[in-house]
Amino acid sequence: MQPDQDVIKRWTGSAPFWEKHRNIIRLMFAPVTQALVEDAQISSQDSVLDVAMGPGEPALSLAALFGPGGKIVGVDPIPEMVAAARREADRLRLKNVQFDVAFADHLPLAADTFDAVVSRFGVMFFPSPVDGVREMLRVLKPGSKLALAVWHFAERNPFHHALSRVVDRYVDSPPPAADAADAFRFAPPGKLREVLIQAGAMAPSERLLRFTIQAPISVEEFWTLRREMSDKLAEKMATLSKEQAAKVKTEMLEALGEYSTDGGMSFPAEVLIVSGGKRR
Numbered sequence: 001m002q003p004d005q006d007v008i009k010r011w012t013g014s015a016p017f018w019e020k021h022r023n024i025i026r027l028m029f030a031p032v033t034q035a036l037v038e039d040a041q042i043s044s045q046d047s048v049l050d051v052a053m054g055p056g057e058p059a060l061s062l063a064a065l066f067g068p069g070g071k072i073v074g075v076d077p078i079p080e081m082v083a084a085a086r087r088e089a090d091r092l093r094l095k096n097v098q099f100d101v102a103f104a105d106h107l108p109l110a111a112d113t114f115d116a117v118v119s120r121f122g123v124m125f126f127p128s129p130v131d132g133v134r135e136m137l138r139v140l141k142p143g144s145k146l147a148l149a150v151w152h153f154a155e156r157n158p159f160h161h162a163l164s165r166v167v168d169r170y171v172d173s174p175p176p177a178a179d180a181a182d183a184f185r186f187a188p189p190g191k192l193r194e195v196l197i198q199a200g201a202m203a204p205s206e207r208l209l210r211f212t213i214q215a216p217i218s219v220e221e222f223w224t225l226r227r228e229m230s231d232k233l234a235e236k237m238a239t240l241s242k243e244q245a246a247k248v249k250t251e252m253l254e255a256l257g258e259y260s261t262d263g264g265m266s267f268p269a270e271v272l273i274v275s276g277g278k279r280r
């Protein structure tokens with residue numbers, strides 16, 4: 001299937017910011033990484049594939065966690081993301097990782113290779129999620145598991161909603177089509193599980209992960225991080241006049257104040273973890 005050029009352009013533009021904020025992003029979503037490790041049944045000697053890893057997560061966390069025993073391969077279609085992952089692996093002197101440029105529906109990897117496949121916040125952007133999951137199943141060893149993390153509804157996630165609620169009062173934001181490449185494409189329970197069934201996964205299951213997104217930064221720093229991470233938010237802000245943008249920022253900082261604690265920002269969060277296996 002043809003990659004969505006708009007998706008490619010958006011992720012290329014945000015790659016430098018995902019690299020800039022990598023440490024906070026790793027901390028914020030560590031509970032999601034942990035859930036993927038549990039549901040894909042990963043252990044320290046495994047060879048693991050991370051699809052749509054952006055600048056290297058959860059691949060880098062897994063490599064650091066498991067040490068030299070396991071082998072981690074990460075792929076992303078955006079060369080700038082892959083270069084960022086390689087820079088961090090070099091900085092950390094990790095020897096057990098390999099990063100390649102690849103789309104999910106065309107993995108340049110041999111069949112029956114991996115003990116586990118994971119993808120955190122990636123599958124919603126694939127032009128064909130079924131083809132992407134089929135490829136993950138192809139490269140898995142028989143009897144092994146894949147686990148995918150996707151956002152539950154925006155309204156259950158103030159990490160997103162506290163911001164969109166403010167900006168959407170100023171910018172016309174029609175809801176995306178049901179199958180548009182969007183962060184909340186797989187929010188409806190059962191929708192991604194159905195994709196796994198269509199792709200031929202064994203015993204597909206889904207669980208709701210409730211956790212706390214913790215970021216040891218100020219409200220103002222959080223606003224910068226979110227504006228830079230989210231091309232959509234940056235795009236909406238760019239349509240505003242200077243006066244409107246200043247008003248939005250003031251209202252935004254006020255709305256985010258609700259989630260500010262002594263230790264930094266803290267948001268209740270909900271993610272779906274969907275997993276399945278490859279036939280023996």
Ligand SMILES: C[S@@+](CC[C@H](N)C(=O)[O-])C[C@H]1O[C@@H](n2cnc3c(N)ncnc32)[C@H](O)[C@@H]1O
Pocket residue numbers: 003007011025029051052053054055056057058075076077078081102103104105119120121122125126127
């Ligand atoms: C929200 S980021 C997630 C990054 C990382 N996994 C994390 O959790 O921090 C989504 C990633 O999906 C990648 N992506 C978009 N379309 C893709 C496709 N067709 N195949 C594989 N990855 C894709 C983007 O390049 C981007 O790096």
